[in-house]
Amino acid sequence: MTSDIVFFLLAAISVFTALMVVFSKSPIYSVMWLIACFFSIAGHYVMLNAQFLAIVHIIVYAGAIMVLMLFTVMLLNLNKESEPHKSILSKSIGIITGGMLFLVLLAAMRSTQLGPYSAPETTDVGFVQKVGMKLFTDYLLPFEMTSVLFIAAMIGSVVLAKKERNI
Amino acid sequence: MLAEILNLRKLIVPIVVLGLAVIFGLNLLDWNLNKSFFNDMLRVDNFSVAFGGLAIFATLLVLIMSGDYYQKEQGYISDFTAILIFILVGGLMMLSFANLTMLFLGVETLSIALYIMAGSRRFDIRSNEAGFKYFLMGSFASAFLLFGMALIFGTSGSFNIYAIAEYTANAQGNISPLFYTGMVLVIFAMLFKVSAAPFHFWAPDVYEGAPALITAYMSTLVKVVGFAALYKLLTVVFFYTSVKTGLILNIVAIATLLVGNLMALAQDNFKRLLAYSGISHAGYLMLLMMASQEQPTGALLFYGLGYVLSTLAAFAVAIPVFEAAGSEKIDAFNGLGKKQPLLAASLSMAMLGLAGIPPFVGFLGKYYIFTESLHAGFFYTTLIAIISSIIGVYYYFKVIVAMYGKPGNDQKVTFSFTYALVLALTLALSLYLGIRPGAILNIF
Numbered sequence: 106m107t108s109d110i111v112f113f114l115l116a117a118i119s120v121f122t123a124l125m126v127v128f129s130k131s132p133i134y135s136v137m138w139l140i141a142c143f144f145s146i147a148g149h150y151v152m153l154n155a156q157f158l159a160i161v162h163i164i165v166y167a168g169a170i171m172v173l174m175l176f177t178v179m180l181l182n183l184n185k186e187s188e189p190h191k192s193i194l195s196k197s198i199g200i201i202t203g204g205m206l207f208l209v210l211l212a213a214m215r216s217t218q219l220g221p222y223s224a225p226e227t228t229d230v231g232f233v234q235k236v237g238m239k240l241f242t243d244y245l246l247p248f249e250m251t252s253v254l255f256i257a258a259m260i261g262s263v264v265l266a267k268k269e270r271n272i
Numbered sequence: 273m274l275a276e277i278l279n280l281r282k283l284i285v286p287i288v289v290l291g292l293a294v295i296f297g298l299n300l301l302d303w304n305l306n307k308s309f310f311n312d313m314l315r316v317d318n319f320s321v322a323f324g325g326l327a328i329f330a331t332l333l334v335l336i337m338s339g340d341y342y343q344k345e346q347g348y349i350s351d352f353t354a355i356l357i358f359i360l361v362g363g364l365m366m367l368s369f370a371n372l373t374m375l376f377l378g379v380e381t382l383s384i385a386l387y388i389m390a391g392s393r394r395f396d397i398r399s400n401e402a403g404f405k406y407f408l409m410g411s412f413a414s415a416f417l418l419f420g421m422a423l424i425f426g427t428s429g430s431f432n433i434y435a436i437a438e439y440t441a442n443a444q445g446n447i448s449p450l451f452y453t454g455m456v457l458v459i460f461a462m463l464f465k466v467s468a469a470p471f472h473f474w475a476p477d478v479y480e481g482a483p484a485l486i487t488a489y490m491s492t493l494v495k496v497v498g499f500a501a502l503y504k505l506l507t508v509v510f511f512y513t514s515v516k517t518g519l520i521l522n523i524v525a526i527a528t529l530l531v532g533n534l535m536a537l538a539q540d541n542f543k544r545l546l547a548y549s550g551i552s553h554a555g556y557l558m559l560l561m562m563a564s565q566e567q568p569t570g571a572l573l574f575y576g577l578g579y580v581l582s583t584l585a586a587f588a589v590a591i592p593v594f595e596a597a598g599s600e601k602i603d604a605f606n607g608l609g610k611k612q613p614l615l616a617a618s619l620s621m622a623m624l625g626l627a628g629i630p631p632f633v634g635f636l637g638k639y640y641i642f643t644e645s646l647h648a649g650f651f652y653t654t655l656i657a658i659i660s661s662i663i664g665v666y667y668y669f670k671v672i673v674a675m676y677g678k679p680g681n682d683q684k685v686t687f688s689f690t691y692a693l694v695l696a697l698t699l700a701l702s703l704y705l706g707i708r709p710g711a712i713l714n715i716f
Contacts, residue, residue, distance in 0.1 A: 213449040217427075246310035247373045250365060254381045257358040261388030264351045 112152060119145040132178045136171065143167045157233050288353055289335050292360075296328045312432055313371045320368035322573050323500040327367065330493040330580050331360045333694050334485060340688045341485045341591060352392065356489065359385045363497040367504070372421045372431045375501065379417060379465065382497070383410045386490060390482040402481025409464070409474040417461035423454030433509045440512040447513065455510055459517060462505065466498035468524050468554045469531040476535075479547035484594060487543050488587035491550045496576040499557045503572055506564040514564060521562045526656055529555035533660040536667045542590055542602050545667060546583065549626060552664055553579050556641050559657055563648035571640040574712050578633035578705065582625035585698040588691045589619040596686065602674050609676035615687060616675045618695050625702050627668040628661055633705040640709075 122142040129135040143166045150159035240248050299321055308315045335356060342349045358381060365378030387410060391403020425431055427448040428439040440447060460471065467475035479487045506514045532552025539545040560572050593615075597604035609616040625632035638661060645654045705712060 209453060213453040217448045217450050243311045244313075244373070246313040247371070247377055250361075250374070250377045250381070253358060253361055254377060254384065257355060257362075257381055257385045257388075260351055260354055260358075261385065264348060264355070264388060265391060265394060 115148045292332045314368045315370035323367045327363045334489045355385045366501040389486045398481035402478040406478045413461045413464035416457045420454040420457030427451040462502040469527040476547040480544045484591045492580040525558035529660040533663045559645040563644045568644040575637035578637040581698040581702040585622035588695040605674045606678040620672045623668040627665045631706045633702045636709045
């Protein structure tokens with residue numbers, strides 16, 4: 106089963122890169138690992154027949170957002186010395202709560218019997234045409250509401266960044 | 273926004289207020305409509321109409337005040353008005369969703385607009401802190417919400433809330449544990465939005481740092497809408513499964529009641545006091561969430577309305593007082609009873625309404641909540657709620673004592689027409705509903 110091998114390979118890469126994002130000392134390395142992580146997730150999308158989503162994911166996240174993040178990291182000039190040190194108490198609280206969530210998820214996964222995977226009848230579900238048709242018919246309202254969300258965010262960023270002027 | 277180009281800033285607020293009033297009327301026309309729109313994305317029923325009306329009403333009152341509040345910041349008023357309207361849009365989405373994607377979009381629209389408003393005093397470090405803290409915590413909660421929805425979708429195979437309910441009804445006893453995990457994650461995210469303990473840590477800092485008018489908006493509209501959305505989730509989507517969350521909700525309710533009321537005792541900042549009072553009110557509303565199997569929609573609406581009226585009345589007095597005193601401590605009210613007895617009396621009425629003293633609406637609201645939760649069989653939790661509401665009376669009286677008992681300076685508080693209008697409207701409604709609750713309570 107080649108698809109199984111590819112899946113596990115991709116899964117291993119995404120988990121490994123995601124861990125490296127957290128464990129890397131330098132923020133720049135973290136960002137780089139994050140790019141690798143995004144690419145492997147795009148690989149998962151392709152395997153699920155969602156080619157359009159995969160391309161958009163790479164363009165938007167690996168392209169635009171990563172560049173933005175790199176700029177931010179460089180402008181802020183973060184380095185090891187300026188990294189704040191958390192106390193042991195807050196660290197251990199974080200570990201305990203995170204571990205508990207992990208445990209719950211693990212237990213839920215273990216006792217779940219997933220049904221057999223049935224491949225979709227058509228292989229072109231992820232193409233632009235199909236996605237577009239869905240988006241502009243069944244999911245028209247969420248699509249439009251997303252634009253409301255974005256315009257709120259845009260106005261907000263303008264308000265917060267606007268120069269003070271005398272009126 | 274358009275008006276700014278035409279240099280008609282003075283007209284923005286009246287036009288928007290008028291528009292909202294029209295929308296309020298149109299919304300009420302949809303009573304008993306019970307229809308789904310846009311391929312089952314939105315569902316307009318009596319629930320969404322009633323709470324939507326409440327949300328629009330709260331926005332209306334806040335906007336009436338915003339004209340005077342932002343007098344010194346005329347350049348921003350169009351932006352702020354637009355963002356306030358976006359918050360309302362997000363809130364309405366959260367009330368009438370029939371699809372979980374709409375719920376998520378609503379929560380996000382509401383929250384992102386709120387992060388901006390909380391941080392909108394750019395040169396005030398506390399406002400910056402409020403916006404940033406709210407943003408970080410809120411995006412974390414949104415991630416939980418999204419993850420929970422993904423798990424629910426994965427197990428039930430649908431985003432449509434009625435399809436999910438059908439799935440849980442048909443698969444009784446055979447529901448995947450992942451569904452429960454998703455359900456709990458979604459509920460936690462909503463509990464964060466309504467600032468129930470132990471997810472309340474952001475609330476006092478954010479309420480204190482944000483501009484006072486936004487605090488008023490946050491503590492009224494957002495809380496009521498959040499609870500209505502949570503209630504809809506519990507009664508529609510998770511109706512057959514929410515029994516399992518009984519213990520969690522119970523613990524959260526008790527923790528919220530105790531934290532809210534006990535922490536409020538130690539506050540000397542008025543906004544912080546109202547933040548903790550908001551948390552304790554979230555605790556009372558949590559009792560209704562626990563009793564959601566009994567469908568106490570009327571009590572929820574009644575309490576929500578009462579809370580909105582009292583809080584907005586309190587802020588309508590407090591904002592001009594803060595501006596005159598230049599501080600937001602409770603001390604700012606010192607001596608108000610001698611200077612401006614009418615103002616002081618109004619604030620006392622608002623405080624008594626919040627504390628739940630008859631004949632104000634808060635008393636009956638609490639009474640109905642306690643009855644409902646006793647009906648549902650939560651004896652000890654109700655007992656704790658009653659005890660904590662007695663504790664609550666103390667800190668609300670602290671403000672009243674400051675106004676009448678303590679000497680203050682002679683500085684007059686300029687009280688403009690719009691604040692007076694809001695104050696008169698809220699207090700009159702609060703009194704009316706306190707005497708004749710049937711108008712709202714039996715609406716369903």
